[in-house]
Amino acid sequence: MDDVETARRSVVITGASGGIGRASAVAFAARGDQLALIARGSSGLDAAVREAERAGAAKVVAIEADVADAQAVDAAAQQAEDELGPIDVWVNDAFATVFAPFTEITPEEFRRVTEVSYLGYVYATQAALRRMLPRDAGVVVQVGSAIAYRGIPLQSAYSGAKHAIQGFNEALRCELLASGSHVRTTMVQMPAVNTPQFDWGRSRLPERAQPVPPIYQPEVAAQAVVYAADHPGRREYWVGASTVGTLVANALAPGLLDRYLARTGYDAQQDGHRRRPGTPDNLDEPVDAERDFGAHGRFDDRARERSLQQQAAHALGSLTDAVRHTTGRLARLRYGKR
Template structure:
């Protein structure tokens, strides 16, 4: 499908991957409908999109946990632009902490935003796409949807569920003969966004981006490419692709390795952190941003080193495991 002039709805568009994705489509001259909870940040993101030649933007403050609000989002997109060619479910939140110490209220909120938000988005999008006979639904999952992590239970569960939803929808559409409606899943590795700052945290340790860290624009490019050439699933980041492959070959080894890596590099051993709900229940203030401050030249060098080290470690570990009786 040609990307230019498409009508694209993006949830979670006020920051992170959602914001970078909205701007990527705006650069292609698309009409972009941006949805998130924060009106101020959303308006700023829409203004950024409109700076690009040929782009049109509509900001619709939306809580994706509200099914009726998501239906209204779809209605406003069609009312303004006449159709929906692409829908990107990008809204997501997280709560870090030992399993028994994360409040159930926070656990439910993560599942509600990440899973039910994707369900509400898919239902709203597919109603329109079925009627018009074409469209692409793209869900932002995660490599955590393949290899789970400790201390991030609800998020990992939700990303597994998002992948399962995509699989089921593809099967259903195929059985219906809806060849021009596509459902794709994107599985990013660690991305430089404000996500970690916004997460609820009950670990007592600061949550940091676990290297290697990739840019949100890298994910946005993958999303745009899926509109041109739809695929079932796309993993973003070489380290993520390696991890997914290794999990298929040696799942037990990969599980143990991920646990150690999270404890060593995802939760700071130097910086304590007070218990916080983050932005789970109340949106973070400000105008939002695509980046979280984890990038830069030093991070790029660390990313390359960490990728090489991770690949070498996985290979050596797999060989040891194979040699074990």
């Protein structure tokens, strides 16, 4: 059976101090799971722990680590198992970005974004599999984006990293299937989400960065992450009608979408307010070491609190699971098996 049991589990989340990672920590906590939260910023991480504990987590462990450091990630995985027991679910969410035209991003910045946003997923997945494969059990959830399929202007480094995650995750999934392993990996492609990244991401834009509307609250994304962890048999999930529309349009008419984004992509990613020069960013050092930014960005008044597409997809998935379970049970009864 591809789906995992939903009893209390040990869940590790990277990038857990803000945004989707923070909201996912609360969502898993509300189910009574025990959590290991990994992030760089101590203030944001400590606040995430308190929030998860209030939500009902059985136990919460805070681990400061930079996912760009493979040894640090492996040490974090070992600490999680030492304190919580075997890891059941690993969620990769940590990332960094630079908002700027490609020609204005330095080689050092491109390398750093790649190390965090792509190699961080690779290192964390390797650390998880070192522990899951010998037990032949576990789920890895890769938090992706529509950008994994459709690169957009002003985010070339981030687009490249998300494309890379898509490629390595597909290859890994094939290898797990070929080996007959019961370890599962799945990816959740997200829409634009109201997170702090637009305040702490490095930017050279003349105006403040914003997600391309429509914007969803991080709790919508977190619900999808939890659902994917419960139902890892599907190779990936698309969240939000905008994600579905973008990926379908890119599959059918990528050239037209190139031209559309060339016309609209610059203005759509800026909010009309001048950016303050010298604003701190989290590319090299965490900005939430002294201040907690929380899960939400500054777009609460514009963000959607639910996705009808996601609800419909989950309902259809649950119906499919029920039909499959019933069909299997009838087959076992027919042939005298229980």
